[in-house]
Structures are given as C-alpha cells and as structure tokens.
Amino acid sequence: MTTTLPTACPLDCPDGCSLTATVGDDGRLVALDGDHRNPFTAGFVCAKVRGFGRHLDGDDRIATPLLRTGPKGAGQFTPIGWDEALDRVAEGLADVRARHGGEAILPLCYGGSNGALSHDCVDARLFRRLGAARLARTVCAAPSGRAAQGLYGKMPGVALPDYAHASLIVLWGANPSVSGTHLVPVLRRARANGATLVVVDPRRTPLAKQADLHLPVRPGTDLPLALALGAALLERGHADLEFLAAHGTGLDRYRERARAWSLSRAAEVCGLELAAIEELLARYVAASPAVVRCGWGPERNRNGGSAIAAILALPALAGKFGVRAGGYTMSNSRALALHSERAIAEPEPATVEINMNQVGRVLLEQPARVHALFVYDSNPLATLPHQRAVQQGLARDDLFTVVFEQVMTDTARWADVVLPATTFLEHDELRTSYGALAVQRARPVMRPRGEARSNLEVFTALCDRMGLSRPDDPRGVEALTAIILEDSALPEVARAGLEAADLGTLAGGVQFVDVFPGTADRRVHLCPDALDRECDGGLYHYRELQHDGDAPLTLISPAVSQRTSSTFGQLDRRAAAVHVNPEDAEARSLREGDRVRVFNAQGEVHCRVSIDADVRPGVAVLAKGLWSHHTDNGATANALAPDTLADLGGGATFNDARVQIERRA
Ligand SMILES: Nc1nc2c(c(=O)[nH]1)N[C@H]1C(S)=C(S)[C@@H](COP(=O)(O)OP(=O)(O)OC[C@H]3O[C@@H](n4cnc5c(=O)[nH]c(N)nc54)[C@H](O)[C@@H]3O)O[C@H]1N2
Ligand SMILES: Nc1nc2c(c(=O)[nH]1)N[C@H]1C(S)=C(S)[C@@H](COP(=O)(O)OP(=O)(O)OC[C@H]3O[C@@H](n4cnc5c(=O)[nH]c(N)nc54)[C@H](O)[C@@H]3O)O[C@H]1N2
C-alpha cells in the first residue's frame, strides 16, 4: 500500500514547485512528482527532485549525531546519542562564550534551500541570545538585492507565467534551462506566439542556441553594455521622457554617467560585435511587451551591483512598463515574504558582522575572532570563495566546529560534532519562492530517518540546555507558524490559499499599473544616493579587472542541472571537466579529456579539460557546487575564486577568478 501526500520543494530555485510524495507503508519514498496545485509547476519537476530518494536514503545520509575521533578533517567519527551531542555542543559554545565572549561564536548559514521554520527562526533566537557574531549573507543576491532595492524598492517583477504574452524576452545572465526550468515551456509558448528571444551570456546556453540573438558578453562587462544601451536610448530619442518625468528621478545623473559609453566602446570592452548590440537596441526599442529576465550571472563580479542597476534601469528608460509582460524580473522574494521578529523573540544585537565571502580569511588570518563555528543550512567548504583558506580555517585545532547536516558533506568531515538534520519530507516547513508567486506550507510526509531532527527541534533544545529559553517564547511548529503568518505582510488571497490548502498563490501584476516601486515616493530612482555612496567611484563606475599575464582566462562557475549549489553533490560521482573554447585549447596544446592544472596565485584545481565551442574565447567554465571527489586534487572552482567584494552589498565575485590552464604530465 502507498499513500500520496502533498508537499512543496524547498530548494534554492525560483520555481517553488508544489509536489506530491508517494510513500509506502514501510515509510519508503516511492515517488516524488510535480503537481498542478502551484500552476507554475505544471505537473513536472526537475530530475534532481524526482531523484530525491537517493539523497533521503543514500549512503551519505547522516543517521545519528557523531563525535570526532580522529584528526580534524579525517572524517573519523563515532556515533553518540542526542543527549550527549547536545551537551557537548552546549558546553562547547558556553565555554567559548565564557572565555572569549559571544562574538567569538559564528553561525554559518546561508539558508537558500530553507524556509521560515528552518532558517531565521529559533536558530536566530539562539545566536542572538548568545550575542554571537552576525553573518552578512552575501554569497548570493547581495549586489542584485541592493540594486533592486535602490532603484525600485524591490518592486515585484513580471510574473514568470506572463512571459507567454511578451513579444521580446531578454534572458540576461540567466540560465533557466537548469536554474528554474519551469520558465522553459513558457518561453516556448511565447515563441510560438511570435516572441523574439535574446540571450546575453558568455556561454552559448541551451536557450542561447535557440535564440534569435545571442550576445556572448565578456564576464563582468554587463555594466558598459547596459549603460551604452541606456545612453543610446537617450541620445537617439527613444527614451520615454514622459514616463521618466512622471515616475522617475535621477535621470540627469544617470545620463551623465552613461554618456561615456558609446555602443562601439561597449562593443570593444564587452568583446561583442557592434552589429549585435545595435540589433539588440533596435529590437528592444521596437518591441512591446518587452521583458528582461535578469539572472544572477551579471552580479558575481566586481561590477555586479552597478551592472544589475544598469540592466534594471533599461525598462524605465525605454518606457517598457505599463503593459502585461512589460518590464523586468529579478527576484520576487519580496512579493510574498515570510518573516517575524516575534517568532525569533529576541532583537538583533549590534554584534560584530562577518562577511560570509571572507569567512576563510577571517578564520585563518584573524583566529582570535572566531573560536566556535556552527554550520547549518550551508556547505561552506564547497560554496565559499577562497576554498584553501576556508579549509585551513576549519583545520584549526582551537576551533570548535559543529556541522548540522543531512549528508556527510566535505564541510561536515571537519566537524568536532555532527548533528543529523531532517529533510523537507521529514519536517514542517513554510516556504515562499523567489520566482513563482507561491507561498507554501509543507507537512512531514514520513518519519525522520535514523535519529535526524529538524532545525526547529535542535535549536529549541539548545536554547533550553543553555538556559536561554524564556517562558513566553513561541515554541513548536504550530505556534511559530501562526506567528510568522500573522506577522508577514501576505496579500489576502495568498493568505486565504495558505490557510485553506497550504498553498497561496498570487496573480502577476503589471508593473506601474498594479504594482509599484517600494521606494518612499513610489518612483524609480535611476541613480539613488545610497547606492552612489556605497560604490567605490560612484554607482555605474566601471572597474576593469587587469588581466595578469600569468592568468589570462576568466573562470566562471555557473549552476548545473545535477545540483542545487552543492546540494546532491554526493550523488554524482563523475569527474568534473573545465570547459574551454577550441581557440584557447589550441593555444595550450590541449586535447579533449587531457588532465590539466587550472591555477592562479590563490589555488589550483586538477581535473580534465573539455573543449567546448559554446564557451566564448578567453573564458573557462568549471561548474558551481562541486565536491572534493569531483576533481583529482579535491579543490574546486572556489579554490580559484577571489574573496574580494563586489561594488554593492559586499557581494561575492566568483566570476572575477582569473586562471591559467596547462596540461599535467
Ligand atoms: N539546477 C540548479 N538550479 C539552481 C541552482 C543550482 O545550482 N542548480 N542555484 C540556484 C541559485 S542559488 C541561484 S542564485 C539561481 C541562479 O540562477 P541563474 O542566474 O540562472 O544561474 P547562474 O548559473 O548563476 O548564472 C546564469 C548565467 O550567467 C552566465 N554568466 C556568468 N557570468 C556572467 C556575466 O558576467 N554576465 C552575464 N551576462 N552572464 C554571466 C552563466 O554563464 C550562466 O549561464 O539558480 C538557482 N537554481
Ligand atoms: N564557485 C561558485 N561558488 C558559488 C556560486 C557560484 O556561482 N560559483 N554561487 C553561490 C550561490 S548563488 C549560492 S546561493 C551559494 C549556496 O551555498 P550554500 O548555502 O552552502 O548551499 P548548498 O551548497 O546547497 O548547501 C546547503 C546545505 O544545507 C543542508 N540543508 C538543507 N536543508 C537543511 C535543514 O533543514 N537543516 C540543516 N541543518 N541542513 C540543511 C543541505 O544538505 C546542504 O548541504 O553558493 C555560492 N557558491
């Protein structure tokens, strides 16, 4: 006998699928499929989620709490009971706090694949009450979030299903074929209705191959491209001055910054054909509804914040708002945000802040700042820049490290105590997606595997053990869910859906008709002061990264279909390859499948090479989210990625990595 139950995908992806789980009487997961409750899911799911059973019940799943028995990093552990594990963690944290102060404890969590019950909930209560250091969660979406906030106050974007009505779609540094696959059939429908597709991406992605126009921009140069388009709109009389007068501010300042960028200068800096930029401009001017789907590719470099701002300014300049499917989409996370300070029940202390992108550097070079590291909802050894520093930091004998995880990740191997976590099939979750307009409640569909416990249970237990709980603290799934829903500013229709059927959806609005900027004056700010002050050299100031002769290739590390960031990396044992253009391969006498060394002053990766005409010359590609078993020396793209920061939001600059490649003997 089997039972089929509703659930919802929590993974870091714009789509927010509604799922059905078919579970056997023995608790086995028989099937996990997409259903139609969230219409955007459209009855299908990606292969990763369909195969979730291999993550749930695979060999790498952590069954019990574990205590380190061998040297750090050796992966030698002995199972212990929860009582002992919680005692050890509580004692370890209390000891560090007593000797070095609360700020010497660093919670390390990104939480992209977590909802409102497993992230920024009782975990935050614990760390705030401990007076722990605060982590700036900058590894993703920090520059784009700042830009979208500054220009539009995070106005909700064009809803992804509305793309079917567009006549021009620009995918700008977004690759929905892997990173949000439910947009793909919508694009197909739009094109069947006559829409034109343009892709701006250094790689010929699957959709770039089908596109009417592909601009293989040099990584990190979206800023000059977007500014040149903006300047040309203004200079050639294509700007919608009436719209800008009614709904915009900052035009003069924008114009002043953009005017230095002619289309031909941009062509040179961006490594593009002038004719291709002219064609993009002409198509954009002519089409309505025209929508820009801005992805996260353009933000992961030193110019990332200004680049996103310049891209998002285009629909305002060109007057593309005001019609269904006209405008832009970045993140829709603000449309159905879930958050409650009352649920945390402790104000955020003004303790020291550590930028997530520089955790390695801090652990290694300023060891006195962090004596206890508590990792959860994150796999830093696989996902943070400057991997060698992260690893050497984790190797510190004086660092007390707790890793709370579902599976034995590269990071967990360095822990002193490992705590086994439940997955979304085994715990309660409350989740909103950042693309599709859906908010969902997922209830457990099976009993936890082994001894696994949810974040909620574990952080509550730690608060109790450390004497940090208070009688009036909200506790437990029901109380916390009720408070979070009460405090979150959900539109009534979404709230009603959630209450009736665990799923609230929202129809997409028309930008500047039904939805407006969240800025104080409800206008678009083309050059907001706050961003201007934050950027070194001012907003829209382009910073060229000098190519050092020893490392002439730009290494980018985009998302791939096998993983969500590093999640599921244990399931794919195939060796990774660095992809390079035939021209760059020939210049280095590389043949398909050769063993190579990809290196720069910071680190090196030993892997295979794949010769790939879909990668533009001058660029090398090594996938995001690799684990140590994917390469010959255990290092990944993150060993080569710098821990310098983007111009806005302290964001990551993974794609500023510069490398050389040579054949290994
Ligand atoms: N399967 C899968 N899905 C995912 C994820 C995953 O890892 N795997 N990750 C999730 C997360 S955390 C996120 S943030 C989103 C990301 O979603 P996307 O933004 O769609 O994905 P990315 O791979 O980060 O980048 C998109 C594209 O940007 C290109 N790119 C790189 N540098 C530049 C540049 O300088 N300019 C331009 N124009 N393009 C550039 C890359 O070649 C890539 O094709 O996806 C989410 N969905
Ligand atoms: N080189 C390179 N690196 C990158 C990027 C890049 O473009 N290039 N992109 C960056 C981006 S966009 C992002 S978002 C980050 C993501 O980086 P991370 O936040 O580290 O994301 P994941 O690798 O998915 O790790 C999440 C971990 O949390 C665990 N987990 C899931 N649910 C729970 C739970 O309920 N409880 C507990 N305790 N654990 C749980 C999962 O098993 C998984 O190991 O990576 C960044 N890293």
Ligand SMILES: [Mo]
């Ligand atoms: Mo991300």
